[in-house]
Amino acid sequence: MKNLIVVLMGGLSGERKISFLTGKACSNALKKKGYKVKELDAKGYFVNELRKLKPRIVFNALHGKYGEDGFVQSILESLKIPYTHSGVFSSGLAMDKELSRSIFEKNKIKVPKYFILQKAYENNLKQKIKNKKIKFPIVIKPINEGSSLGVYICKNEIQFYKNYKKLQKEYDRILVEEYIPGKEIQAAVMGKKALGAIELIPRRKFYDYKAKYSSSAKTKHIMPAPLSTKKYKEVMLLAKKAHNLLGCRGVTRSDFRFFKNKFYLLEINTQPGMTKLSLVPEIANYSGIKFEDLIVWMVKDASSNR
């Protein structure tokens, strides 16, 4: 169909449920703006369906593995269907917290002290922690998940080994890093422009899955983030720098911790949540961009060869 937009959602990752929320919100926004839209679950033989539908553009509303890491993007490249958000390599880099961090560090963006544990090479764990001078609490997480899935803040060795064993069953590479106290600040970039930064104050132990998606968890959102003008500008510049360093496109969201006047970049998300309660729409809205207009901008920004 000549003018059809397919919104890809769902998929195979642990963030499947959240992706449906993102996808439905984006699909509704596009319908409201008069676009012809079809929602498609990126599961099973969805590629056959895409071939049949021949959409003008794919709106990628997937999160996590296969949707945010370059896999779906490479399928869309080979089908020559223009798509939203970042391209194959940028998506892959951003999703891999080890690879993206090495780029951030080389370019003087501060990240927490960290090292990687890989199943086959995990001896000398205690020595590694000592070498890196990482003190408890220690954070462990998979290198390529989202929505805080598999993120554990461990107060001591017992908690560390217990949670590490859990992660080891499912993941090959695990990130071990220092816990950065302080504030949770996230900044959005749209195209070539940093849009703004928000502070999140969870009531739970940290900004985990529930704190992110359940309104009953009552996470406080403060927009704009209450920082000095200088620091607000700095975090916007850092988000833009991270976005550009990885060659990201469309919209991204960078997650920081702010402690002792310094920003530590935790990661950049190339497919940030786009439900009406998500952070990028909230930041955009504050800078005068309505949700529907943000989604339309993303569609207009779509291309192949990204």
Ligand SMILES: Nc1ncnc2c1ncn2[C@@H]1O[C@H](COP(=O)(O)OP(=O)(O)OP(=O)(O)O)[C@@H](O)[C@H]1O
């Ligand atoms: N080193 C750290 N110090 C303090 N808090 C941390 C650290 N690492 C993670 N966290 C907490 O866990 C949350 C999730 O971490 P992170 O952003 O790395 O995971 P994610 O699953 O990729 O998240 P997303 O939903 O943004 O994709 C952070 O927003 C923060 O609240």
Ligand SMILES: [Mg+2]
């Ligand atoms: Mg995050």
